Amino acid sequence: MRRPLYDLAHTRAGDKGDVCNIGIIARQPAYWPVIRRELTAERVKAWFGDWCGGPVERYELPNLEALNFVLRRALDGGGLVSLRLDTQGKTYGYALLRMEIDVPDDLDVPRLAPAPAG
Amino acid sequence: MATAPLRIAGASGFWGDRNDALLDQVRGGPVDVVMLDYLAEITMSILRVKKLRDPQGGYAGDFLKALKPALGDVVARGIRVVTNAGGMNPRACAEAVVKLARDAGHRGVRVGLVEGDDVADRLGALLAQGVSLANLDTGASFSTIRERVASANVYLGADPIAEALRAGAQIVVTGRCTDSALALGPLLAHFDWPADDWNRRAAGVVAGHVIECGGQASGGNFCGGWESVPDLANLGYPIAEVEASGDFVVTKHPGLGGLVTPAVVKEQLLYEIGDPRAYPTPDATADFTSFSLEDLGRDRVRISGVRGGPPPEHLKVSISYQDGWTNAVGLTFVWPHAVERARATEKLLLDRCRKLGIEIDEHHVDWIGVNAAHGAMAPPPPGGEPNEVLFRMAIRTRDRESAKRFGEEIAPLVLSGVPGACSGLLTGRPEPRAIVNFWPALVPRSAAHGSVEVLES
Numbered sequence A: 001m002r003r004p005l006y007d008l009a010h011t012r013a014g015d016k017g018d019v020c021n022i023g024i025i026a027r028q029p030a031y032w033p034v035i036r037r038e039l040t041a042e043r044v045k046a047w048f049g050d051w052c053g054g055p056v057e058r059y060e061l062p063n064l065e066a067l068n069f070v071l072r073r074a075l076d077g078g079g080l081v082s083l084r085l086d087t088q089g090k091t092y093g094y095a096l097l098r099m100e101i102d103v104p105d106d107l108d109v110p111r112l113a114p115a116p117a118g
Numbered sequence B: 001m002a003t004a005p006l007r008i009a010g011a012s013g014f015w016g017d018r019n020d021a022l023l024d025q026v027r028g029g030p031v032d033v034v035m036l037d038y039l040a041e042i043t044m045s046i047l048r049v050k051k052l053r054d055p056q057g058g059y060a061g062d063f064l065k066a067l068k069p070a071l072g073d074v075v076a077r078g079i080r081v082v083t084n085a086g087g088m089n090p091r092a093c094a095e096a097v098v099k100l101a102r103d104a105g106h107r108g109v110r111v112g113l114v115e116g117d118d119v120a121d122r123l124g125a126l127l128a129q130g131v132s133l134a135n136l137d138t139g140a141s142f143s144t145i146r147e148r149v150a151s152a153n154v155y156l157g158a159d160p161i162a163e164a165l166r167a168g169a170q171i172v173v174t175g176r177c178t179d180s181a182l183a184l185g186p187l188l189a190h191f192d193w194p195a196d197d198w199n200r201r202a203a204g205v206v207a208g209h210v211i212e213c214g215g216q217a218s219g220g221n222f223c224g225g226w227e228s229v230p231d232l233a234n235l236g237y238p239i240a241e242v243e244a245s246g247d248f249v250v251t252k253h254p255g256l257g258g259l260v261t262p263a264v265v266k267e268q269l270l271y272e273i274g275d276p277r278a279y280p281t282p283d284a285t286a287d288f289t290s291f292s293l294e295d296l297g298r299d300r301v302r303i304s305g306v307r308g309g310p311p312p313e314h315l316k317v318s319i320s321y322q323d324g325w326t327n328a329v330g331l332t333f334v335w336p337h338a339v340e341r342a343r344a345t346e347k348l349l350l351d352r353c354r355k356l357g358i359e360i361d362e363h364h365v366d367w368i369g370v371n372a373a374h375g376a377m378a379p380p381p382p383g384g385e386p387n388e389v390l391f392r393m394a395i396r397t398r399d400r401e402s403a404k405r406f407g408e409e410i411a412p413l414v415l416s417g418v419p420g421a422c423s424g425l426l427t428g429r430p431e432p433r434a435i436v437n438f439w440p441a442l443v444p445r446s447a448a449h450g451s452v453e454v455l456e457s
Helices: A029-038 A041-051 A092-097 B021-027 B041-053 B062-077 B090-103 B120-128 B159-166 B181-191 B198-211 B262-269 B338-356 B400-407
Strands: A002-004 A009-016 A019-026 A056-061 A066-071 A100-102 B006-012 B033-036 B080-083 B110-115 B149-154 B171-174 B239-242 B248-251 B285-287 B292-295 B301-304 B307-309 B314-334 B362-368 B388-397 B433-444 B451-456
Touching (some): A029 A100, B006 B021, B006 B062, B006 B181, B062 B171, B080 B181, B110 B159, B120 B149, B171 B181, B198 B248, B198 B307, B338 B388
Antiparallel strands (some): B149 B314, B248 B301, B292 B301, B314 B433
């Protein structure tokens, strides 16, 4: 089944200059292998499209059942310069939690995200 | 050697945080140290401007507001207070603390002052020594900004803070230092960990990282279950109870609101980090994949087994420089076809700028309510038609006058523009703002040394 990442993970994002980092944390230990498999650097880079001008690096933190994504040139020049509404990328983790991923049918994942529009 | 845990409370995560958190941390239960972080990347450039206006300014004056009602308790109970509120002018800040104590009748309060982070006057000498000062993120040459540099501050580590505390300082004021040094400094002074004990130094770095962002480690901004966080209005900021081994418990005062669970602490651990295996500070390189988390229940999470290694060869320097001007205008459009009218307004404003000769380097448009926060990653609103859209247009210019004249072009559109608009949130003639940009670079460790002085009230 396809499910928004929001149902399986929570997030926090932060900034350093023009770099945004997005932490993605499994809500349950059983979700960790799914997140680890589905969330590749390539998918995250493609998801952000032209909002991220540079490469995306992906790091694993098995002790936290979490991934850390580092998005370079992702803040329109950085928090001091950016013309965007969210100058520091504080909400970028939520943008990633919208992404739908493949989840095994036998995995019990309660619905947390609002129903899709339309 | 001391064996009881050292209880370090966080009471500020940035300049602009709650001023009553310090009093809450002091009155809410037993603590040994309170640390207050005031400096984000953007803060130093703002403080630089303040210092140019007033030679006695340039520090985070909020610290004095937070300290004033808590000082009696701090002095009576011997609590140590460590802060980087000194910003661009730690000496003026420390002197203001001395005056505050004296005015409140507290004599003999020792205030440690850490200076030496400001290297703005030494950049030429560093270049002459062959230090490139190239942009750490982009690799760009320093020569492109050299004439526009406003400030340059090295991130100092924990050792000068520890030195001030060992010299008897009860309150320590620094300029730019790493946020985690505000916790590691008191730990080094208390436990006398060997200088090359990288694991325990790294543990102090991790503890500091957890509590340096105020309420974010105790239930504030908690994505993983915000509905379950009790009483955010009385949020108890985080406390790290650090043992001599370096293992520590993250908690909060029981009488205050908030929540400390593994999920809460994990979010803060991931905040503003890069490669988790090598989190660099001047004090140690911490491995964020090395430790384990244990839920002890009742708002207590234990972190144990932090490993680390020696610090990098270089120190990070944060250089700020003038980089043009910016301004932003806005109008709210209502149903129907709000986005189409917002799009027409963008074109209209660009046409006006062309007619008036207002030179814009770059512009960016948001349709707030539709795409502003996440662009194309957000799907169109249900039914395709929002009830209203806040049109926001932000620009960058080379000169102040262009940015100012752009700000004057928005209000007339209520009468002379596309219909169905009200001013909404962005009213009047928005004033331009100078952009002070941020340039990270590396310098050899020999380029800056924290110097310590102890004042007394």
